[in-house]
Amino acid sequence: MSERAKYIFVVTLSCFTLISCKKEVIKSVPATDSTSIRMDALKVDSAVINPTDTLSSLVDKSVIGSNILTKSSITPRLKTLLGSDYDQMVKYWNTETPFIKEGDILHASGCKQHDCNTYSYDLYIDIKNNKINVYKFSKSKLTVFTEDNFRIVLKDSLLKYLSTKKINANIPKEK
Structure with a gap:
């Protein structure tokens, strides 16, 4: 094949490639107002609109499997709530119980594998009030993290x- 034939072949192939790439033309922009845009953004995360929608579906699911600690709408709240303890909680949440629901409260627990007595965490989510509490058991010491100073009232089981x-x-009884 001559140089000229190669040149014509490459140019022809390039033209076909460019012609086949169709440019999408936007014919009209939908008319919206700021309210509808805000509502659409909220629909993506129904936990913001109505926490009951997504949180109640967690019953019988694992914390690790549902990615609550690392990839959910609750993750930033947990990071803020726990501060420097957040990374440790994620690291040691190995052995776990699935979420249970009692009334409006969701609960799950996790601990360091083969060493639950040293590091253990309990996650409580009040669906009605949309608040989170984390109880950290560490070396016979209990630390309670409350979102917005809202202490979830635990009852029954x-x-x-x-x-x-x-x-x-070995946590001493409260007086």
């Missing part, structure tokens, strides 16, 4: 579970 966990972790 959740309260009993927490009391048993405090006894097992």
